[in-house]
Amino acid sequence: xxxxxxxxxxxxxxxxxxxxxxxxxxxxxxEAITNASLSPTDVEAIFVANKAAGNFENQHHLNALVSxxxxxxxxxxxxxxxxxxxxxxxxxxxxxxxxxxxxxxxxVGGEKMTDVSAQETTHILSGAADNATEIGSTFPALxxxxxxxxxxxxxxxxxxxxxxxxxxxxxxxxxxxxxFHKEITIEQVxxxxxxxxxxxxxxxxxxxDGAAAVVLSTRFVKGSTKLLGFGHAQDSIxxxxxxxxxxxxxxxxxxxxxxxxxxxxxxxxxAAEVHDCFTIAEIxxxxxxxxxxxxxxxxxxxxxxxxxxxxxxxxxxxxxxxCGHPVGATGVKQIAFLNSYIQRGDAKAALAHNVGGxxxxxxxxxxxx
Amino acid sequence: MQPARxxxxxxxxxxxxxxxxxxxxxTVVTVSSPEHAAFQPYSYVLVNFGTQQHExxxxxxxxxxxxxxxxCALRKITSGDDRSLIGYGIKVKKVx
Amino acid sequence: MKFSQPIGIISxxxxxxxHSILGSEIERARGNVNxxxxxxxxxxxxxxxxxxxxxxxxSTDAAFQxxxxxxxxxxxxxxxxxxxxxxxxxxxxxxxxLKEALDLPEEMSSADLQFACKAGTAALQICSSFVASRMQKxxxxxxxxxxxxxxxxxxxxxxxxxxxxxxIGRQHLLVRLLATCSVMSDTPDFWRRPQAHYPEHAGRxxxxxxxxxxxxxxTRNLLEELSLQPSDIDxxxxxxxxxxxxxxxxxxxxxxxxxxxxxxxVKRIGNTYAAASLLGLAHVLDVAEAGKRILxxxxxxxxxxxxxxxxxxxxxxxxxxKWTEFVDEKIERLTPIEYHQYRECTKSH
Numbered sequence: 001x002x003x004x005x006x007x008x009x010x011x012x013x014x015x016x017x018x019x020x021x022x023x024x025x026x027x028x029x030x031e032a033i034t035n036a037s038l039s040p041t042d043v044e045a046i047f048v049a050n051k052a053a054g055n056f057e058n059q060h061h062l063n064a065l066v067s068x069x070x071x072x073x074x075x076x077x078x079x080x081x082x083x084x085x086x087x088x089x090x091x092x093x094x095x096x097x098x099x100x101x102x103x104x105x106x107x108v109g110g111e112k113m114t115d116v117s118a119q120e121t122t123h124i125l126s127g128a129a130d131n132a133t134e135i136g137s138t139f140p141a142l143x144x145x146x147x148x149x150x151x152x153x154x155x156x157x158x159x160x161x162x163x164x165x166x167x168x169x170x171x172x173x174x175x176x177x178x179x180f181h182k183e184i185t186i187e188q189v190x191x192x193x194x195x196x197x198x199x200x201x202x203x204x205x206x207x208x209d210g211a212a213a214v215v216l217s218t219r220f221v222k223g224s225t226k227l228l229g230f231g232h233a234q235d236s237i238x239x240x241x242x243x244x245x246x247x248x249x250x251x252x253x254x255x256x257x258x259x260x261x262x263x264x265x266x267x268x269x270x271a272a273e274v275h276d277c278f279t280i281a282e283i284x285x286x287x288x289x290x291x292x293x294x295x296x297x298x299x300x301x302x303x304x305x306x307x308x309x310x311x312x313x314x315x316x317x318x319x320x321x322x323c324g325h326p327v328g329a330t331g332v333k334q335i336a337f338l339n340s341y342i343q344r345g346d347a348k349a350a351l352a353h354n355v356g357g358x359x360x361x362x363x364x365x366x367x368x369x
Numbered sequence: 370m371q372p373a374r375x376x377x378x379x380x381x382x383x384x385x386x387x388x389x390x391x392x393x394x395x396t397v398v399t400v401s402s403p404e405h406a407a408f409q410p411y412s413y414v415l416v417n418f419g420t421q422q423h424e425x426x427x428x429x430x431x432x433x434x435x436x437x438x439x440x441c442a443l444r445k446i447t448s449g450d451d452r453s454l455i456g457y458g459i460k461v462k463k464v465x
Numbered sequence: 466m467k468f469s470q471p472i473g474i475i476s477x478x479x480x481x482x483x484h485s486i487l488g489s490e491i492e493r494a495r496g497n498v499n500x501x502x503x504x505x506x507x508x509x510x511x512x513x514x515x516x517x518x519x520x521x522x523x524s525t526d527a528a529f530q531x532x533x534x535x536x537x538x539x540x541x542x543x544x545x546x547x548x549x550x551x552x553x554x555x556x557x558x559x560x561x562x563l564k565e566a567l568d569l570p571e572e573m574s575s576a577d578l579q580f581a582c583k584a585g586t587a588a589l590q591i592c593s594s595f596v597a598s599r600m601q602k603x604x605x606x607x608x609x610x611x612x613x614x615x616x617x618x619x620x621x622x623x624x625x626x627x628x629x630x631x632x633i634g635r636q637h638l639l640v641r642l643l644a645t646c647s648v649m650s651d652t653p654d655f656w657r658r659p660q661a662h663y664p665e666h667a668g669r670x671x672x673x674x675x676x677x678x679x680x681x682x683x684t685r686n687l688l689e690e691l692s693l694q695p696s697d698i699d700x701x702x703x704x705x706x707x708x709x710x711x712x713x714x715x716x717x718x719x720x721x722x723x724x725x726x727x728x729x730x731v732k733r734i735g736n737t738y739a740a741a742s743l744l745g746l747a748h749v750l751d752v753a754e755a756g757k758r759i760l761x762x763x764x765x766x767x768x769x770x771x772x773x774x775x776x777x778x779x780x781x782x783x784x785x786x787k788w789t790e791f792v793d794e795k796i797e798r799l800t801p802i803e804y805h806q807y808r809e810c811t812k813s814h
Contacts, residue, residue: 118400119400119402119403120403122400123404126402134424135425135446136398136405136408136413136426136446138400138402138413140398141413142413144396144413145394145395149394152435193399194397194399196398196399196400196413197396198396239424240421240422245393245394379566382566383568386529387529387533408517428517429483429518431483442525442526443521443562443566444522445518446517448516455519455521455553457521460517
């Protein structure tokens with residue numbers, strides 16, 4: 001049974017003052033359904049990804065909220081796995097389709113983050129860490145420990161880390177929905193405000209509003225992108241119980257599963273949307289996904305091996321850093337973006353990599369024309 | 370800090386007070402959650418205690434390097450207003 | 466009140482914050498670069514508690530050291546009293562937090578004490594009475610403070626932070642407690658109302674009718690009861706609101722500067738309020754040889770004094786050989802901060 005992406009949509013990402021969460025979810029779903037040449041009543045079930053609407057605006061029960069956007073109130077399920085909520089909702093939808101229960105479903109991910117202060121957002125996002133053993137942590141702090149470890153172990157340099165942000169901002173210039181349309185330099189990243197050393201403001205993905213949706217079906221639709229397979233792996237929620245601070249074992253595991261299920265090789269992938277919540281996260285991702293040897297991700301980036309004309313295009317959308325990171329939307333946006341990317345012929349096969357927390361959850365999807 | 374959560378957590382303090390370890394890696398947090406804002410900037414430290422690792426906030430505004438010897442001590446871990454229950458917990462301080 | 470049976474100090478510990486502020490820095494912040502207030506008070510720097518420290522955390526640090534040094538098991542501790550002017554709560558005791566952090570027995574007598582700067586020695590007296598009456602085997606007496614002072618006030622030069630903890634019992638005595646007595650009267654030299662953040666003081670009235678009257682009376686009463694002269698004493702420790710008052714009262718009572726000097730850590734740490742006399746005593750115990758007599762008289766505003774006569778045993782110098790982290794080492798490690806940092810640190814105390 002083959003799962004196909006028969007429609008997809010991404011809203012603009014950014015500070016969307018005039019849009020609330022339900023409008024974002026509704027906009028994305030309606031556009032995706034329209035792109036699929038379907039009507040709303042063709043949707044048999046909805047899988048909604050969201051990390052923290054309960055904290056941001058005291059709105060739970062999102063499955064009920066999205067279901068009532070359809071005249072026939074289809075069954076709906078909300079899925080949360082911190083920043084991997086989007087890809088986790090994808091997995092829930094895929095398993096439902098593979099079970100034969102449904103033939104056509106919508107996956108929508110969205111987050112409305114900009115109504116609260118930066119400090120409150122820091123607090124809400126820190127909920128993805130272990131609140132028993134990681135008291136006082138912030139996401140920048142956890143990834144700062146990872147960055148320092150990677151720099152100390154492999155000699156990854158400040159400039160190499162900054163090169164990730166520079167590249168992703170450049171890629172975002174061609175993505176109309178991206179939050180930032182502004183190129184930056186290595187010097188600007190290096191001199192931006194210190195958040196948790198060595199990570200600076202421009203090492204960090206922004207706070208964003210936005211949503212994305214895909215329509216998945218097991219019905220044959222000619223020319224549609226195939227969702228070939230996925231991998232899903234876990235590791236400890238806290239850093240202190242990890243076997244390594246410089247490798248996400250969950251990413252390695254998810255990649256192994258995805259390649260095994262699809263039978264593809266890494267060389268057959270032309271692009272990958274990876275989880276660059278922080279610049280160092282992209283460096284780990286491209287190493288742990290096996291595109292570059294461990295410790296070489298920084299050098300590969302600064303040597304332009306991960307942009308157009310290089311070995312593989314990493315984060316053609318601009319990634320979380322430049323496209324934006326409405327947390328629950330990201331995993332779905334990666335799929336939606338790669339669907340469009342493949343449909344317009346920019347790649348034959350591509351990979352989406354979505355991570356929860358400081359590496360405790362990792363999901364890899366492989367798409368192919 | 371909520372009273373029931375405080376009461377459950379205070380049973381764990383005795384496990385750590387006085388325990389010594391070595392810093393694996395450390396960072397300085399300059400933007401934190403509101404309940405830790407009064408302590409900014411503070412260190413966030415991964416410590417190797419021999420049989421296990423654990424992450425703790427650094428005491429006061431101390432900064433740490435890899436290899437520093439540290440000891441766990443009772444400190445305030447949350448800052449609230451003058452009506453709230455004071456959140457005590459474990460932080461690490463350098464051992465000389 | 467003489468103790469007829471052996472009771473005394475089994476172990477002791479101290480805690481100082483890591484920061485200090487120089488008196489000259491406070492003068493500079495006031496625009497008095499050539500100001501001489503620190504010299505006139507005899508206090509050149511004072512300790513400053515960090516924003517995440519308070520009386521409870523300092524008490525815990527001091528008590529932890531006392532327990533580390535103690536040959537007795539902590540499950541024999543049957544009472545803990547903490548004396549302070551800066552208990553973090555008006556209602557909810559400091560001692561219960563310490564009990565959890567140090568895993569002390571649940572079966573425990575306790576209360577938080579307040580008698581201004583003599584609350585720590587009041588804890589010592591109460592613990593001694595529990596032990597002497599055989600109500601408990603060992604007890605923990607703590608004096609601790611993160612003292613408050615209004616910006617611009619004279620007290621800003623001296624109000625410091627610190628803690629000292631003493632384990633009192635009947636065996637393994639480092640120091641025998643021979644006798645104690647107290648005096649008190651309603652003398653309003655210094656006070657703080659519950660809703661007020663800073664204390665009020667009566668200026669020069671806190672001298673003769675307050676500090677000097679009570680310290681000299683308690684000391685003379687004790688010496689008279691014991692038929693002792695100042696010359697029979699090896700070390701004297703008086704409460705240290707600054708360095709000048711204890712120097713003056715020692716002279717009034719007939720003690721020499723050599724007898725007093727070991728206790729005058731106030732010059733380097735400021736007035737640690739309920740911890741002050743106990744920290745002075747701890748500094749003496751860090752160096753005293755066996756068989757030395759120590760007189761300690763505290764003072765608490767409002768007002769009263771507790772006087773004690775102690776005598777060191779051979780176990781003290783013997784035990785010291787195994788110890789680390791003496792008071793002087795902690796003082797040497799103090800790192801001076803600037804005035805604006807000091808204001809940040811102290812706004813929550």
